[in-house]
Amino acid sequence: MRIFSEIKELVRVEKNFTQKVLRKLMVIEKEKLYCDLKYSSLYKYIVKELGYSDAEASIRVNATRLMLKSEVALTKIESGELTLTNAACANRILQGSRDQQFIEDVVGKASGCSTREFKKIVSEDYQIERRETLVLSEFMLLKFDRLRKVYGDLSTHELIQILLEKELSAPGKVQRVRKLSVKNSRFIPKGVKREVYTGECANCGVRHGLEYDHKLKFSHGGDNSVGNIQILCGACNRRKEIVARGMNLFC
Ligand SMILES: [Zn+2]
Numbered sequence: 001m002r003i004f005s006e007i008k009e010l011v012r013v014e015k016n017f018t019q020k021v022l023r024k025l026m027v028i029e030k031e032k033l034y035c036d037l038k039y040s041s042l043y044k045y046i047v048k049e050l051g052y053s054d055a056e057a058s059i060r061v062n063a064t065r066l067m068l069k070s071e072v073a074l075t076k077i078e079s080g081e082l083t084l085t086n087a088a089c090a091n092r093i094l095q096g097s098r099d100q101q102f103i104e105d106v107v108g109k110a111s112g113c114s115t116r117e118f119k120k121i122v123s124e125d126y127q128i129e130r131r132e133t134l135v136l137s138e139f140m141l142l143k144f145d146r147l148r149k150v151y152g153d154l155s156t157h158e159l160i161q162i163l164l165e166k167e168l169s170a171p172g173k174v175q176r177v178r179k180l181s182v183k184n185s186r187f188i189p190k191g192v193k194r195e196v197y198t199g200e201c202a203n204c205g206v207r208h209g210l211e212y213d214h215k216l217k218f219s220h221g222g223d224n225s226v227g228n229i230q231i232l233c234g235a236c237n238r239r240k241e242i243v244a245r246g247m248n249l250f251c
Pocket of ligand 1: 035201202203204205206232234236
């Protein structure tokens with residue numbers, strides 16, 4: 001019947017357009033272009049500007065990030081071997097991993113199977129895949145011994161967990177600069193930091209992952225005065241760097 005061949009052709013065209021959209025999203029994510037529209041993330045941009053639902057946006061953001069991490073994933077998504085849902089699921093498993101072998105392994109498992117099958121494989125293999133061995137120097141072990149005097153006789157693993165929790169739960173955390181302020185230094189004096197701190201990104205208004213930024217870069221003669229320091233989120237700060245370096249290839 002004609003309707004079957006017609007719908008087949010429409011689906012082929014639809015898939016083609018989805019891939020074109022993903023290619024554009026890759027550029028927008030890579031260059032943090034959404035910051036130009038004052039969005040703090042690709043996700044927010046996709047929901048507000050493109051009208052996708054939360055779930056649709058989440059799948060597209062994760063698939064886009066996976067495509068940026070792995071050429072293999074990009075090829076497989078474009079050939080149809082890797083579905084968007086599985087690509088998104090694979091990216092969530094990878095989180096921030098840059099281990100190319102681990103990435104390719106997860107991509108391989110995600111390809112050519114249903115989401116249910118992939119999730120089953122993952123639940124069986126995931127614990128092993130994410131395990132990481134740490135080699136600690138004697139110097140670091142001594143530091144853990146010192147921590148035990150504060151936290152009690154806990155294992156190194158438990159101490160690392162406490163430190164991670166503490167670090168990740170700090171509210172409105174601004175990237176800390178450890179070195180003390182020195183004259184003619186790029187490190188911003190505490191008094192200036194206190195004065196300019198607004199608790200939100202000057203560009204997109206987001207309230208987490210904030211960084212201090214020199215409006216006129218230190219290397220271009222910008223100083224540490226209140227007028228030259230602002231608060232930006234990580235994405236807007238990266239975007240500013242990209243624009244400054246003239247890496248604006250696609251717009
Ligand atoms: Zn921002």
